[in-house]
Amino acid sequence: MPKSRALAVLVPLLLLTACGTGGGGGGGAGAGEPDLPVAGTHWTVDAVTVDGRRSAAPDGARVDFEDGRARGNSGCNTFDAGVVVRGDTLTVSQDGVTEIGCPADRQRFEKELLKAFSGPLKGTLKGAGLRLASADGRNGVELTAEEEAPLRGTTWKVDGLVSGSGDGDTASSLPAGSGTKARFVVGADGRITGNLGCNDFSATARVDEKARTLTVEGPAATTRMMCTSPQMKLETKLYELLDGPLGYRLNHRTLTLTDASGKGLTATAAAR
Numbered sequence: 695m696p697k698s699r700a701l702a703v704l705v706p707l708l709l710l711t712a713c714g715t716g717g718g719g720g721g722g723a724g725a726g727e728p729d730l731p732v733a734g735t736h737w738t739v740d741a742v743t744v745d746g747r748r749s750a751a752p753d754g755a756r757v758d759f760e761d762g763r764a765r766g767n768s769g770c771n772t773f774d775a776g777v778v779v780r781g782d783t784l785t786v787s788q789d790g791v792t793e794i795g796c797p798a799d800r801q802r803f804e805k806e807l808l809k810a811f812s813g814p815l816k817g818t819l820k821g822a823g824l825r826l827a828s829a830d831g832r833n834g835v836e837l838t839a840e841e842e843a844p845l846r847g848t849t850w851k852v853d854g855l856v857s858g859s860g861d862g863d864t865a866s867s868l869p870a871g872s873g874t875k876a877r878f879v880v881g882a883d884g885r886i887t888g889n890l891g892c893n894d895f896s897a898t899a900r901v902d903e904k905a906r907t908l909t910v911e912g913p914a915a916t917t918r919m920m921c922t923s924p925q926m927k928l929e930t931k932l933y934e935l936l937d938g939p940l941g942y943r944l945n946h947r948t949l950t951l952t953d954a955s956g957k958g959l960t961a962t963a964a965a966r
Contacts, residue, residue, distance in 0.1 A: 727781045727782070728781075729779045729780065729781060730779055730781075730782055730784065730817045730819065730824075731819075732759040732779065732784070732817070732824065733759045733760055734759075734760075735758075735759075735839045736756065736758055736839070736840050736841075736842070736946045736947070737756060737757050737758065737759075737766075737824065737837040737838065737839060737840065738751075738755065738756050738837065738838045738839075738840045738947070739751040739755035739756055739757060739766070739768075739769075739807065739835060739836070739837060740823075740836040740837065740838055741835075741836045742803070742806045742807050742810045742811075742833075742834070742835050742836070743810060743827075743832070743833060743834045743835075743836075744806045744809055744810050744832075744833055745832055745833070746832050749802075749803055749806055751769060751803065751807075752769035752770075752799075752800055752803060753769065753851055753853075753962050753964060753965060754767055754769045754851075754853055754947075754948070754962035755767060755768055755769040755803070755807070756840075756946070756947065757811070757837065758946075759777060759779075762776060762777055762778070763775065763776060763777060764776075764777045764786060764811075767948075768791075768800070768803065768804035768807050768808070769796075769800050769803060769804070770794060770796035770797075770800040770801065770803075770804050770867070771791050771792040771793065771794050771796065771804060772791070772792050773788065773790065773791040773792075773808065774789045774790050774791075775787055775788045775789055775811070775812075776789060782816055782817050782818070783814055783815065783816050783817070784814070784815050784817055784826060785813065785814045785815070786811055786812050786813060786815060787812075788808060788811070788812050791804075791808065794854075794865065794866060794867050795866075795867050796867055807835065809833065810828075810833045810834060810835050811826070811835050813828065814828075814829065815827060815828060815834070815835070816828075816829070822838055822839040823836065823837065823838050823839075824836075824837040824838075824839070825837070840946070840947060842944075842946050842947070843944075843946070843947045843949075843963035845880055845901065845903075845908075845942065845944055845949070846880050846881065846882050846901070847879065847880075847881070847882065848879065848880075848963045848964070849877055849878075849879050849888075849963070849964040850877060850878055850879070850880075850888075850949050850961035850962070850963060850964070851874070851876070851877045851961055851962050851963075851964050852868070852876035852877060852878070852891075852932065852959050852960075852961045853867075853868065853960055853961060853962050854866060854867055854868065854959065854960040855867075855868065855931065855957075855958070855959055855960075856950065856952055856956065856957060856958040856959060856960060857956075857957065858952065858953075858955050858956025858957040858958070865960055868928055869924045869927050869928050870924060871922065871923075871924035871925075872891050872924040872925050872927065872928040873891065873924075873925060875889045875891055875892065875925075876888075876889055876890060876891040876928060876929075876932060877889055877961075877964065878895075878936075878961075880899055880901065880908065884898060884899060884900065885897070885898060885899060886898075886899035886908075886910060886914075886936070890914075890916065890928070890929040890932045890933055891921070891925045891926075891928040891929045891932065892919055892921030892922075892925040892926065892929050893916045893917040893918065893919050893921070893929060894916065894917045895914040895915065895916045895917075895933070895936070896914060896915050896916075897910050897911065897912060897913070897914035897915065897936065898910070898911045898912065899911065906941060906942055906943070907939055907940065907941055907942065908939075908940045908941075908942050908951065909938065909939040909940070910936045910937055910938060910940070912937070913933075913937050914933060914936055914937070916933070932959065935951070935953060935957065935958060935959060938953065939953070939954070940952060940953055940958065941953075947962060947963040948960065948961070948962055948963075949961045949962075949963075
């Protein structure tokens with residue numbers, strides 16, 4: 695082949711080779727590296743690390759990724775953020791958080807979560823677990839992929855009340871000092887059992903999955919322990935609510951029960 699023609703063929707080949715190998719040295723993901731598969735999975739928040747200090751998450755802390763957004767719950771308030779995924783890096787821009795009053799320990803965790811879940815975070819997948827960490831590794835969030843909790847057989851921890859204000863359901867935290875004992879299980883045997891905040895209870899329950907209703911048939915039978923005033927306040931509300939037909943909404947690991955007036959409760963699936 696004449697020398698001039700050989701050079702004409704060689705130069706384009708060198709250019710193609712350079713273009714195909716130059717994406718991996720700039721500190722980001724390579725051109726062919728897939729984005730982290732975070733969307734379409736419900737993630738439970740297990741723990742956060744802020745300035746090297748690790749804190750376990752309360753029940754109910756979770757986050758979902760969809761359409762460039764991250765929406766979740768800190769175990770107290772709900773939050774919303776923008777998310778850009780590039781290879782193994784998520785860049786999070788916090789947009790807002792609700793302002794429900796919470797116990798001091800949950801408020802502290804919420805501040806830590808919002809601080810750790812912000813800015814560019816490198817993701818590492820291991821089995822069902824996902825760790826998101828800052829560049830220096832001092833801040834991070836630990837997540838676990840969770841299956842949806844079924845209505846029946848799950849221990850549901852009551853974590854809020856719904857007022858039914860008429861302008862849309864308004865959720866609020868439990869009365870201060872009422873504790874965290876309130877919980878229930880809808881059994882396959884047609885019974886609903888649990889604790890109203892102080893006393894244990896049991897009643898017959900009928901579930902209509904098509905109509906999305908749970909009907910508690912007759913007043914619940916309860917034990918007769920003495921309770922503190924905040925516990926009695928919560929117990930009275932729950933006792934009155936758990937008597938008759940209730941509509942239910944199940945969102946992964948969160949359950950909302952409301953009566954015809956819109957009053958009700960919110961509950962979170964307890965860790966298994």
